[in-house]
Amino acid sequence: MDIWFVISNAIVLATIYGTLAIGISITWSSLGLLNLGYGFVFAFSGYGAWLTAQYISPWGGAVLAGGILSGALCGVLINALAFIPIHDKPNFTMRGMIATLAINLIGTQALLWWFGPRSKSLPPIFGYWKVSLGDLVLTGDKIGSVVTAILMLVIVLRWMQSSRRGLEIRAMMMNPHAASIVGIGVRQTSFFVMSITGALAGLAAVLLSNTYYISPFGGLTPMIKGVSIALCGGLGSVRGAVIAAIILGFNEAITNVTIGGRYVLITQFLLIIAILLVRPRGIAGLLDRAREA
Amino acid sequence: MSETNEVKWRNPLAVWPGGKEIEELPTNAWHSHQDVWRARRESKTKLYPVGRLRYWYKFAGHGGRLWSRMRYWPTRRRVLDVRGEYNRKTLQREKTVADRRPIYWLLCLAALAIAPLLAPSNMQYTLLVAGATFGIYAAINLCWNLVIGIGGIFSLATYSIVGTSAFITAYLSIQYGFSWWMLAPIGAVVGLLFGAVIAFPATRLDGFYYALLTLGLNELCRVYFTTSSEFGGSNGGLYGADSYIPDSWSSDHQLLLGYYACFGLMLAALFLHRFVGGRRIGRLLRMAPEKREAFAEATGVDFRRARVWIFLIYAAALGFIGGFYVTNFGGVSFSIFSFDAVLLGLAMLVIGGIGRPEGAVAGTLIVVFLDKVMLGLGPLRLVLVGLIALLVVLYLRNGLFGIKTQFRAWRDKKKSEHRSTRAEKGGEMLPEEATETDDKGIVYARRFDKMTRDHLKTLVSPEIIEEHRVTLNGQHSDALERLLIYFRTREQVEKYGILNVVPFKNYRIVAFSGHKGVPPRLVEDRIYPSYDAACHGVFLRRVQDLLES
Amino acid sequence: MHGTVSANPAPEEPKPGAPAVLHISQLSAGYGPMRVIHDLDLIVGAGQRIGLVGLNGHGKSTLFYAIAGLTGWQRGSIKLNGKEVGRNRSQGPGRYTHLVVRSGLALIPQGDEIFHGLSVEEHLDSGAFTAESWRDRANRKDRVLTIFPHLKTLLTVPVGRLSGGERRMVSIGRGLMTDASLFLVDEPSLGLAPKIGRAVIDALMEIDLGNSAMVIAEQNVALLEGRVDRVIGMHVGKLTGEASAALSLSGKEKG
Structure with a gap:
């Protein structure tokens, strides 16, 4: 049945975009940095995964690891360039955002210059098997993507809940000034944050390589989708991002079926604008009661 | 002892x-x-002669003549802000130009006006085309500056408004034969409608939420126009609109006309910036920057209304520029919606300094020069623009034109630090107290x-x-x-x-x-x-x- | 004859063998062009509990921030347990704070510098930032909970929902989670009802300092009167009152 196919597709996309959105959300709320260089991280880790598949091993796990590691590396790079030098200077939020945009511009042009404009594709990561559930046929690819993305998210969120580093990051998300008084080094912690969010982007890049082939500018659309989900969920809220990802994923599925794929972005933006007009802080405005206290 | x-x-x-x-x-x-005394007054570091005021020429002033000032005719506005002073050292009346920016503006605009005559003939074509592009982009950036710098609305929808208006006017011109002089006003109407739609979220959302929203909007426009068949989805844009440049002219004259028309557009945008930013609405908006809206509201400023107004003005002006763009280039391509266009535009604003017209114009000049004149560099051009923008953002607080204030703040901080190492207590007045004491004799008596x-x-x-x-x-x-x-x-x-x-x-x-x-x-x-x-x-x-x- | 008159009274160093917990000399600090602390000297010995009294805007908090490295710029020497933590160049505020904190400072800031979304327990954990205190955090939590038994019932509540007095307890408890040698408590009773403020101060007084020291900044002198080892006044960025007598630890008698 067509609608089941679309819905399963939407769920897959929602989990992957959710991964991106959570990365953006965490970066914003813990570092105060709006990382619009995410498209570059995405493209960079895609190329990292491609190089791994090309020169090291085409085995799925290795490719995935290559993508995640290069994503983390790229996150660290952006942190060193755009966060460390200006995080304590005046007007940081705007300057940080523009710095990441500039890095995006430089990075994508450098990738274009190095790898050329032709897009690359990765070997299948999860094999070619299928599962049939009545009408619904799920490919190994879809199940693998959803499981991997959710697994990674659960690991990251568990780590943030229970470890010392995670507590530091969460403390910094709540109140950076108090965090430095408690003895949390902002610069040290920022490297952890950026490498983790970079790794999330790397994972998403590898998982999405079947939808968007790896190209220098291929990170743009995923980044904008991730940003809009993060925006709709409320910047800084993980739960809000998850809910927003599900809502927007279903919106995409329903729009595709009813009025056609051309209008997906339009309905999506109308939806986001509607949500933001009601709740200027996104869905998180409904969830977190202690936030404005 | x-x-x-x-x-x-x-x-x-x-x-x-x-x-x-x-x-x-x-x-x-x-x-x-x-x-x-000697030990006290001796400096531990090497001292250099300081001060640059000795290089400043001071006009001799006269008390009576000071009041006959040149003014813009129907208003009481002065052409130059001249301040009369009494020099305590030389015991002379002096005149000082308090704000020399009008002079610099005039000189720079005059240089731009005669620039085509000075262009080397082998570069003539490149330079004139780049000059026309510069005029249009400078106008766009000046309008953008109105909302980002003065309005405090971080809108990234600029190029989507320009592009939408350009595509619609081009479509009208090609399909229904609208002539060139109708395109820009129609574009303004289109821009106004577009602006009205997206002005509502602007009043409710915080700066960065709005930036992200408009970034998405840009992508939305790009996807919509490139996938639609009416707007030439297959051939990369819409071409063949009516142009104001007569076909019968020689190509040199066509180029010159294009250049001066775009220059005129930039001048118009400058006037708009001056009249919107410098008048009541600009003052109201400057009172309500981000995070201080509540304060402005408490003092009776209706900042939401002012923001909607400035947003509508911005959108209408951008729509006008979109229509002009079509008549100037005879069409428009999809690249106007690309993310790189937004990035380049933002780089222009940032390099010059957000919030100042001179910053917008100078930033545009630098970026357009790199992008359209240094064609030999290939894709490295954009890398270069990105690098400049990155360096400016990392090291300068507010672009090139913010260097002066930034330097002064830095110097004040250093001064205060050094003073803290020099001054010691013991009855002597500290510099902070000394500046607030009217009778300087007391300062010296204490010392x-x-x-x-x-x-x-x-x-x-x-x-x-x-x-x-x-x-x-x-x-x-x-x-x-x-x-x-x-x-x-x-x-x-x-x-x-x-x-x-x-x-x-x-x-x-x-x-x-x-x-x-x-x-x-x-x-x-x-x-x-x-x-x-x-x-x-x-x-x-x-x-x-x-x-x- | 007045034998104490010496032509060159040198400021005396504290006795060797027992280095002062905090030894500030010639400290100036401020923000940008503004200078808030003027050439200040202060010595805090081990086991001392000191009250720092002064009006709003006279630099009490800035002094604490300068010790923690949170001011815009500072000059002069700050020795914490004999280790130099003051910096003689301007640095970004907070850039080295975590290093200062690691070398034994616990700053309990003014007002509600808390993490709204964390629960009380997580909040206390966040005070135990070093690896040793992290491993030992269960014991330390018990210790804090014996000081503030009221918090036992609130362990899983997000701090954002607590009342002002409870927040202050959490904030102080967070500071006590470390094995710091110097506790700086900024205005513990500010903004609290008088009774609760007194209770907070009482709790501070009951803490067994051991070898560490505590400086309490407070506007309400009556709360501290007779309960601290000495009270120092602060006036436009300088120490006044007993400070000068207390500075020379030898206890010189005037003629």
């Missing part, structure tokens, strides 16, 4: 009949009181007092105290005499006196309050057997106070 006892003081009066029996006493070696005390402290020694004990009155050695003169000239408050409790037997030390009606207070429980001992006691207290000050 000499350690040697060899230095003796000889009483010059000892040889005279009736003189004291004491002829010689140990005392301090003499040293100049200037030493303290002189501090120096004197520093010198006198070096004179206190056991020999001097012994000398004072032995010869209370009469001739003293140089060091002791200096100390006593200083003590005698102190003010009345906390000055010591001797209270005679029982005549010739019982003396105590009191301190005067210095206020009428307030009696002196006893300072210690000690009882002195004689008047001389009490005098010496007062001396010791004074020395103690001096050393502790």
Whole structure:
């Protein structure tokens, strides 16, 4: 049945975009940095995964690891360039955002210059098997993507809940000034944050390589989708991002079926604008009661 | 504080009949009181002649003529903000141009106006095309500056408004044969409608939420226009709209006309910026920057309405520019919606400095020069633009035109730090106090007092105290005499006196309050057997106070 | 004769063998062009509890921030347990704070510098930032909970929902989670009802300092009167009152 196919597709996309959105959300709320260089991280880790598949091993796990590691590396790079030098200077939020945009511009042009404009594709990561559930046929690819993305998210969120580093990051998300008084080094912690969010982007890049082939500018659309989900969920809220990802994923599925794929972005933006007009802080405005206290 | 006892003081009066029996006493070696001054005033670092005001030409002013000023005709606005001053050093009247920016603007615009005549002939084509592009982009950025810099709305929808208006006007011109002069006004209407749709979220959302939303909007427009067949989805854009440049002209003249038309557009945008930013609406918006809206609202500023207004003006102006773009280039391509266009536009604003018209124009000039003239660099051009933008953002607070204020803030901070290493306490006024004291004489009196005390402290020694004990009155050695003169000239408050409790037997030390009606207070429980001992006691207290000050 | 009159009274160093917990000399600090602390000297010995009294805007908090490295710029020497933590160049505020904190400072800031979304327990954990205190955090939590037994019932509640007095307890408890040698408590009673403020101060007084020291900044002198080892006044960025006498630890008598 067509609608089941679309819905399963939407769920897959929602989990992957959710991964991106959570990365953006965490970066914003813990570092105060709006990382619009995410498209570059995405493209960079895609190329990292491609190089791994090309020169090291085409085995799925290795490719995935290559993508995640290069994503983390790229996150660290952006942190060193755009966060460390200006995080304590005046007007940081705007300057940080523009710095990441500039890095995006430089990075994508450098990738274009190095790898050329032709897009690359990765070997299948999860094999070619299928599962049939009545009408619904799920490919190994879809199940693998959803499981991997959710697994990674659960690991990251568990780590943030229970470890010392995670507590530091969460403390910094709540109140950076108090965090430095408690003895949390902002610069040290920022490297952890950026490498983790970079790794999330790397994972998403590898998982999405079947939808968007790896190209220098291929990170743009995923980044904008991730940003809009993060925006709709409320910047800084993980739960809000998850809910927003599900809502927007279903919106995409329903729009595709009813009025056609051309209008997906339009309905999506109308939806986001509607949500933001009601709740200027996104869905998180409904969830977190202690936030404005 | 000499350690040697060899230095003796000889009483010059000892040889005279009736003189004291004491002829010689140990005392301090003499040293100049200037030493303290010199040590104090010496700089530990090398000093350079400072100040650049000596290079400034000051017009001679006249009190009467100062008031006959040039004004823009129907208004009371002055052409130049000239300030009349009185120079305290030369005792002359002077005129100073307080705001020299109009002069610089005029010079730069004149240079741009005659630039085509100076262009080298082999680069003529490239330069004129780049110049036309510069004019259009400068106009776009000036309008953008209205909302980002003055309105405080971080809108990234600029190029989607321009592009939408351009596509619609181009479509109208091609399909329905609208002639060139109708395109720009129609574009303005399209822009106004577009702006009206997206102005509503702008009043509710915080800056960055709105930035992300409009970034998405840009992508939405790109996807919509590239996938639709009416807008030439297959051939990369819409071309063939009516142009204001007559086909019959030679190509040189066509280029020149294009250049000057775009230059005129930029001038129009500058006027718009001046009249919107400098008038009431600009003031209202400057009162309500981000995070201070509540304060502005409390003072009665309806910032939401002002924001909607400026947003509509911005959108209409951008729509107009979109229509002009179509008539200038005869069409429009999809690249206007690309993310790189937004990035380049933002880079132009950031390099010059957000919030200032000169920043927008200068930034546009730099980026357009790199992008359209240095064609030989290939894709490296964009990398170069990105690098410049990155460096500017990392090191400058507000672009190239913010360097001055940033440098001043940095210099003030350094000054204050260095001052903190130099200044020490001890009665002397700290620089912060000194600036707030009207009578500068007090500052110097306090400083002189501090120096004197520093010198006198070096004179206190056991020999001097012994000398004072032995010869209370009469001739003293140089060091002791200096100390006593200083003590005698102190003010009345906390000055010591001797209270005679029982005549010739019982003396105590009191301190005067210095206020009428307030009696002196006893300072210690000690009882002195004689008047001389009490005098010496007062001396010791004074020395103690001096050393502790 | 007054034998104490010496021509060159040198400021005396604290006795060797027992280095002062905090030894500030010639400290100036400020923000940008503004200078808030003027050439300040302060010595805090081990086991001392000191009250710092002064009006608003006279630099009490800035002094604490300068010790923690949170001011815009500072000059002069700050020795914490004999280790130099003051910096003589301008640095970004907070850039080295975590290093200062690691060398034994616990700053309990003014007002509500808390993490709204964390629960009380997580909040206390966040005070135990070093690896040793992290491993030992269960014991330390028990210790804090014996001081503030009221918090036992609130362990899983987000701090954002607590009342002002409870927040202050959490904030102080967070500071006590470390094995710091110097506790700086900024205005513990500010903004609290008088009774609760007194209770907070009482709790501070009951803490067994051992070898560490505590400085409490407070506007309400009556709360501290007679309960601290000494009270120092602060006036336009300088120490006044007993400070000068207390500075020379030898206890010199005036003639």
